[in-house]
Amino acid sequence: MLSFFNVTKQYSKVTAVDRLSFSIQKGEIFALLGPNGAGKTTSVRMIMQIIEPDSGEIRFDTAMVAGKSVDRRRLGYLPEERGLYQETPIIKTLVYLAALRGKDAVWSRKQAISWLERFGLKERMNDKVSALSKGNQQKVQFISSILHEPDFVVLDEPFSGFDPINQEFISDCIRELRDSGMTILLSAHQMQLVERIADRILLINDGRELVSGTLEAIRQKTISGQKIVVKYNGDVNHEQLDETPGISGYKMIDEAEWEIYLGEGFVLNGILNGLALAGKITDLKTAETTLHEIFIQSFKNGRNNNEK
Amino acid sequence: MKNELKVVWEVTKWEFNRFFKWMDLIKGVLFFSLFGLIGGVIGYWLASDTFTAPDIAVANYGSFDPSLFEHNELQFIDHAATHPDSLNQQLTEGKISGILTIYSLDDASIRVPSERAWVIILEQFLNELRRDVKISESGIDPEWISSLQAGIGLSREFEKGGESTTADKIVAGIAIFLVLMAVFMGFAYQFTAITAEKQQRITEQVISAIRPQAWIDGKILGITGIGMIYILFYGALGIAGTLILMQFGIPVGSALAQINPIFLITFILIVLLGTLMWNSFYAAIAATIDDPNTSQKTGWMTMPIYPVMLAFFVLINPDSIPITILGIIPFTSYAVLPARMVMTYVAWWEPLLAILLLMITVHLFRIAAARIFSTAIMMVGKEPTFKEMFYWFRRV
Structure with missing residues (x-):
C-alpha cells in the first residue's frame, strides 16, 4: 500500500x-x-x-x-x-x-x-x-x-x-x-x-x-520476550538480583511483588538460584512483556546504544 | 482537471454560504430603511414646523415703511400700539411666535422663546429691506446694482465628452462607494475565514484533502461572490430608489441616465477583477497571521483603501495624466476607472487594457497567494518574515 x-x-x-x-x-x-x-x-x-x-x-x-x-x-x-x-x-x-x-x-x-x-x-x-x-x-x-x-x-x-x-x-x-x-x-x-x-x-x-x-x-528483539513475576515474603536483597547473571533488569511492583526481566540468551533455570537467594519466594510465574514495557525498554536500549 | 474544478466549486459554495445570509442582507436593508423613515418623518416634521409662517408681532417699525412687511414665509402682525407687557404675556402664552422691535436702520431685536430656524429668514428679509432703503436714499439706479452683482456668463465647451454635472458626481461617488464596500467586505470575511481556520486547527485536515491552490481559489471566489452580490443588491436598490423618487417628481433622472449598459458591464468586470485581486492579497496576508490581536501584519490589510482614496481625486480633474494612468494600472484601476468613465470621455482601449492587466495580475496574485498560503497556513506560534514571504512570492 x-x-x-x-x-x-x-x-x-x-x-x-x-x-x-x-x-x-x-x-x-x-x-x-x-x-x-x-x-x-x-x-x-x-x-x-x-x-x-x-x-x-x-x-x-x-x-x-x-x-x-x-x-x-x-x-x-x-x-x-x-x-x-x-x-x-x-x-x-x-x-x-x-x-x-x-x-x-x-x-x-x-x-x-x-x-x-x-x-x-x-x-x-x-x-x-x-x-x-x-x-x-x-x-x-x-x-x-x-x-x-x-x-x-x-x-x-x-x-x-x-x-x-x-x-x-x-x-x-x-x-x-x-x-x-x-x-x-x-x-x-x-x-x-x-x-x-x-x-x-x-x-x-x-x-x-x-x-x-x-x-x-x-x-523477541527487545527484552527476549520473558518476564518473571516473583512474590517474596519479607525483605528482598536486591543486590543479589543485581549480581545474578541472566537478570537484565527488575522492577519492584510493591514490597512483596517484583518483576524480573531475563537477559538475552538466558533461560529461567539459570536465574532460579539467584532469585531464591534474594528472599523467601512465595509465588513465581512467567508473564509476557507489555508494549508499554517494550516501548520503555527500547528507548533505554536506544539511548544506551547512542551513548556507546 | 474536472475534479480540481469540482473541488474549487465546493470550496466556493462553502465559503459563500459560510458568510452570506440572505436574511442578514434583508434585515440590514430593513434596519436602514426604518431609520431612514424615522429620519424622514422627523425631518419633515421639523421642516413643516420651520416653514409654518410664524406670527411675528412688530412692536416698532423704526424707519421702515410698515407696508413693506410682507413675506410668504413670515406673518407680520402690527402691534405697535400694544403695551410691551401685554406682548410679553402673549409670547409666554404662545399666542405669538416672536416680538420684533426695530430701533433704526442698523439696529433691531427679535424676542423668541428660544432659538428658531425662521429667525434666519427674518434676518435676510430685514437685510434686503435695509439695502433697498439705503439704495433708495443714495439715489443709485437699482438696475445698475443688479448688473454690478451679476457675474460673467462663462459657458463651458469640452473637447471630450460633456460637462460633469452634479448627477455625474453622485453616480461616480456611488460607484466608488460600492467598490469600497466589495473590497472591504472581502477584507473582513477573508480575514475572519483564514485566521479562524488557523486558530480552530481546521487547516491540516483540509490541506490533506485538497491542493492549496484549489482551496485558495475557492476562498477567493466565494468571498468575492459575496461582495458582488452586495454590489448588485445595493446597486439595484439604488436604481429602484431613484425610480421611486422620479415618480414623486424629484429630478434625479439624469443620474440614472449615466448608467448605460456599456458602463454597467465594464464597471462590473473591473470591480469583479479588482475584488478578486485584493481578495488574493488578503488571503496571502491572512495566512501569515498567527494571532490577529497581536500581529503587525494586520495593518497591511488596509492597503486597498489607498486606491479608493485616489479615486476621489477623479472628482476634481478626471482628465489629468496621473489619474488616466491610475485608471489603467491594476492596483488602482478598479476604483479610478469606473469613476473616470462617469466623469469624462474614456477612450475604448483604456477599459480593455485595464481589464487585461487586471486579469494578468489576478492570475499571478492567486498563484502567489497559494504559495504563501500553503507554507504559512501550517505555521502556528510563529509568523513568516517579510523576507520569507518575498522569497515565496518570487517563486511565482
Missing part, C-alpha cells in the same frame, strides 16, 4: 526524520510509535502530502496514484491537532469534508447520518459543532476522517480525549474498518489499545527506526 524509503526531512536545525524506511501492507493496522518529538507527525504529514521530504521517496500503490501524485480522495486523515468549523451544523461539516474528498452530497449525508447514529449523535446532527462536548467533537472528527471510505487512513492519536468506554468503542471501529479492507496507520500513546489492535508496529526515536515488526517479533 505504501513504502517509505530512506526519507529525510530537516527543519532549520533539527532532523525530524532521518533516513527512515518502512512499508505498510494493504489491509493492516500499522502503528507508528515514538516519544514526543520522535518524528511521527512529520512522517505523517509527508505521507499526507502536506509537506515534502528533503530526500527519499514515499511511494503508494499504483492504484492509489492519479497523475503524478497520490489521489487525495483515497486518503483519510485524523490529525493530532483537532479542529472543526465551530459555527456550522455537524451534518453540513461532514458533508463538506466528504465533498472535498470527491463524494456526492446525497451519499455523504446518508453515510454521515448512519455513522452519527452509531456514535449516538444522530439527534444532534443539525446542532452547531460548538454545542458539542469535546469528546463528541472528537467523534465527529473521527467520522470525518473515514466517512468517504478511504483506502488508506492515518489516525493520529484517535483515542485522545475519550473515556475508556469510548476508547474501546473507537478501537472496535478501527478493527472493523481494517476488516472491511481499509489500511490504517495509527499513532497513539494508549499502549494497551495499540497492543491489542495493531498488526505491525514501528518504534521510532530521533527520526530513526528503533525496532519494527509484529508485537511478538518486537518482544
Whole structure:
C-alpha cells in the first residue's frame, strides 16, 4: 500500500526524520510509535502530502496514484491537532469534508447520518459543532476522517480525549474498518489499545527506526520476550538480583511483588538460584512483556546504544 | 482537471454560504430603511414646523415703511400700539411666535422663546429691506446694482465628452462607494475565514484533502461572490430608489441616465477583477497571521483603501495624466476607472487594457497567494518574515 524509503526531512536545525524506511501492507493496522518529538507527525504529514521530504521517496500503490501524485480522495486523515468549523451544523461539516474528498452530497449525508447514529449523535446532527462536548467533537472528527471510505487512513492519536468506554468503542471501529479492507496507520500513546489492535508496529526515536515488526517479533528483539513475576515474603536483597547473571533488569511492583526481566540468551533455570537467594519466594510465574514495557525498554536500549 | 474544478466549486459554495445570509442582507436593508423613515418623518416634521409662517408681532417699525412687511414665509402682525407687557404675556402664552422691535436702520431685536430656524429668514428679509432703503436714499439706479452683482456668463465647451454635472458626481461617488464596500467586505470575511481556520486547527485536515491552490481559489471566489452580490443588491436598490423618487417628481433622472449598459458591464468586470485581486492579497496576508490581536501584519490589510482614496481625486480633474494612468494600472484601476468613465470621455482601449492587466495580475496574485498560503497556513506560534514571504512570492 505504501513504502517509505530512506526519507529525510530537516527543519532549520533539527532532523525530524532521518533516513527512515518502512512499508505498510494493504489491509493492516500499522502503528507508528515514538516519544514526543520522535518524528511521527512529520512522517505523517509527508505521507499526507502536506509537506515534502528533503530526500527519499514515499511511494503508494499504483492504484492509489492519479497523475503524478497520490489521489487525495483515497486518503483519510485524523490529525493530532483537532479542529472543526465551530459555527456550522455537524451534518453540513461532514458533508463538506466528504465533498472535498470527491463524494456526492446525497451519499455523504446518508453515510454521515448512519455513522452519527452509531456514535449516538444522530439527534444532534443539525446542532452547531460548538454545542458539542469535546469528546463528541472528537467523534465527529473521527467520522470525518473515514466517512468517504478511504483506502488508506492515518489516525493520529484517535483515542485522545475519550473515556475508556469510548476508547474501546473507537478501537472496535478501527478493527472493523481494517476488516472491511481499509489500511490504517495509527499513532497513539494508549499502549494497551495499540497492543491489542495493531498488526505491525514501528518504534521510532530521533527520526530513526528503533525496532519494527509484529508485537511478538518486537518482544523477541527487545527484552527476549520473558518476564518473571516473583512474590517474596519479607525483605528482598536486591543486590543479589543485581549480581545474578541472566537478570537484565527488575522492577519492584510493591514490597512483596517484583518483576524480573531475563537477559538475552538466558533461560529461567539459570536465574532460579539467584532469585531464591534474594528472599523467601512465595509465588513465581512467567508473564509476557507489555508494549508499554517494550516501548520503555527500547528507548533505554536506544539511548544506551547512542551513548556507546 | 474536472475534479480540481469540482473541488474549487465546493470550496466556493462553502465559503459563500459560510458568510452570506440572505436574511442578514434583508434585515440590514430593513434596519436602514426604518431609520431612514424615522429620519424622514422627523425631518419633515421639523421642516413643516420651520416653514409654518410664524406670527411675528412688530412692536416698532423704526424707519421702515410698515407696508413693506410682507413675506410668504413670515406673518407680520402690527402691534405697535400694544403695551410691551401685554406682548410679553402673549409670547409666554404662545399666542405669538416672536416680538420684533426695530430701533433704526442698523439696529433691531427679535424676542423668541428660544432659538428658531425662521429667525434666519427674518434676518435676510430685514437685510434686503435695509439695502433697498439705503439704495433708495443714495439715489443709485437699482438696475445698475443688479448688473454690478451679476457675474460673467462663462459657458463651458469640452473637447471630450460633456460637462460633469452634479448627477455625474453622485453616480461616480456611488460607484466608488460600492467598490469600497466589495473590497472591504472581502477584507473582513477573508480575514475572519483564514485566521479562524488557523486558530480552530481546521487547516491540516483540509490541506490533506485538497491542493492549496484549489482551496485558495475557492476562498477567493466565494468571498468575492459575496461582495458582488452586495454590489448588485445595493446597486439595484439604488436604481429602484431613484425610480421611486422620479415618480414623486424629484429630478434625479439624469443620474440614472449615466448608467448605460456599456458602463454597467465594464464597471462590473473591473470591480469583479479588482475584488478578486485584493481578495488574493488578503488571503496571502491572512495566512501569515498567527494571532490577529497581536500581529503587525494586520495593518497591511488596509492597503486597498489607498486606491479608493485616489479615486476621489477623479472628482476634481478626471482628465489629468496621473489619474488616466491610475485608471489603467491594476492596483488602482478598479476604483479610478469606473469613476473616470462617469466623469469624462474614456477612450475604448483604456477599459480593455485595464481589464487585461487586471486579469494578468489576478492570475499571478492567486498563484502567489497559494504559495504563501500553503507554507504559512501550517505555521502556528510563529509568523513568516517579510523576507520569507518575498522569497515565496518570487517563486511565482
